[in-house]
Amino acid sequence: MNNLKFAILGCGHIATKMAAAVKTLKNQGMGVECYAVASRNLEKATAFAKEYGFEKAYGSYEALAADSAIDLIYIATPHSHHHEFAKLCIEHGRNILVEKAFTANAKLAAEVISLAHDKGVFLCEAMWTRFLPALETIRNWIRDGRIGNVETVEADFSMKLSDRDRMHDPALAGGALLDIGIYSLTFADLFLGERIDADGKVVRNEIASMDCKCVKFKTGVDASDWINLTYENGQKAYLKTSMVSPTHNEGVIYGSAGQIRVQNLNDMVKLELLDDAGNVVESVEPTRLCNCYEYEVLACKEAIENPAQFRHEICDGSIDNCSNSRDLSDFRALSNVVHSIVWERPEMTHAKTMEFMTHMDKIREQFGVRYPFED
Template identity: 35%
Template sequence: MGKRINIAVLGAGNIAESMSCALLDIKDEVNMYAVASRSLSKAESFAKEFGYEKAYGSYEEAVKDENVDLVYIATLNSEHYSNAKMCLENGKGCLVEKAFCSNKRQAEELIEIARKKNLFLSEAMWTRFLPAAMKIGDMLKEGVIGKPHYLEADFCKMSEETERITSTALAGGVLLNLGVYALTMPQLYFGLDVVKVKASCEKYMTGADKTDEIMLTYKNGDMARIKASSAAELKSLVKIAGDKGYVKFGPVNRLEYIEVYGTDGELKKREEFKNEFNPYCYEILSCKRALLEGKNETEEMPWDKTLLMMGWLDSVRNHLDIRFDFEKEGEIEHKDEEIWGNPDVFDDTNP
């Protein structure tokens, strides 16, 4: 258990509520110290509901509180960069909700600040912190389906057309909200040696993406297909097929179970993944370990993995002509070899 750390939460919306419910499970490990909102009354109501010691009516007040050990940023995508930069400039380490930033250049700047100031910084891609993520990887390495060759990851969830989802001014769109989870699957289980990418999307009237399909082809011939949508409902599922069978597991973000099938399609094994506590707790406990050990990043979500994902997201958005209102010209344009390791990776032929 060791020393408890004081956590301050920026934002008092749905994600902050989910995290607060999780923190109640590990109150022996962390102290729910403060919550901040742009509305003091909202912060006070939130603090009372979940038991935070302090409520602040501005993010800056919370960040400047000398008793805060870790700031969890649960604001809109478009605010992650400025909120995290404020934390770092005030000497505070932070855990930033996914997507880490709106683009790779923002992420690079934050990481450089953290490096120079020797501060902790991590991305709250909670799926990577789940014990199930490692367990699935171990099963695949042990050859449960032979050699994997094909992956499908679907995360399609009907969402109300709020500004958070549809506004390009708020870094909305399905890619940064849901697609990032699905894209994590090939990174975890198929690696990074991508030689060809096909991508297509359907957009809202605002220009934000509402349905995406991405196909990755690897140097060894393996393929991964990613689907994400905020305009359609589909079971959240990952399938990986090999030469001796296939596995199905999901949901994409929570990883609650896995099923193993033979080449005949018969179910051979089903395993439920039981978490010791609320799944959000794992990323917080990892942050605590890193802080107490004097580390600047977490083992599960190190800076290079965050930059890799931000590069993939930029590259796909650039190809699909999806821009956020605040982005400067050229801000998400990168050479293919810098992001994917190969030149001319995008395939513009019709699927």
């Protein structure tokens, strides 16, 4: 592949951010081409393509999915429609990058992932935080013992989004959790989601219990969320998300000998290492090419260009060379094909997507929030 022909399905707000990142990669000669965009309104798609330098504009999602020249489609519709349009693209054999939250619930996510396995296409959830270079700085501080043993994580991602009609609408899977609460959950998972077992191996640090509360809009979706997690090794996470509170976007990792504070836990614009007295001993402002969406695009490009490195075969229900076989077995039953391909990135595996969708289903159950299209 000379250049990755990148396409965007949906021309809303989140699509503009991805388009800016892709345009930057193109302008810097990094092997990504602004190829095509699609909207249900051809005039809107044409204007979007012109603004961001995309070659083609389509007035239907079906037409975009049918374009065999495309290497990767980014699905940028509301997450209530990710399931429908992901399946459309997969049925046409297209590789896809699906904006988070991946779908509205775990059942829909399982259907999309199983179909991708059966068709042998590349699939990734666009949780950009997991691809940030800033993560390596934080992990190095922790590995080097700069804050001692990690004990607790706090995260608060709150911003006023209540002026957006979609956020109120149960039919569009509205509410704070799927849109921005997933970032606080991700921050906790990044630094508490693994532990060292008795044999010195890195294994999953499972969530042992959840205590979840929310305040709802009159439409029934969650407006402000509080999620307390206890992990099996005793570590804890205290998470808040609100789409009605003033903006507060920070994550803190507390250790026995210090702490790490992260400004903007979703894109990590500033990292501070503090000693046990609360003094800042090191501060880093990570560089970025554009707005940090570019890193997930480059990761997908690498996976598509090197399928042998990023694909695993599933035969007769067993998974070879895949550490996530236990997790994947939960939804393999949805597929009738006995030979399939798992093509994924290690930063955001299909098992991780399923894990998070399952967690958010359980959280919404405690909230008492259901969407009208759910059984």
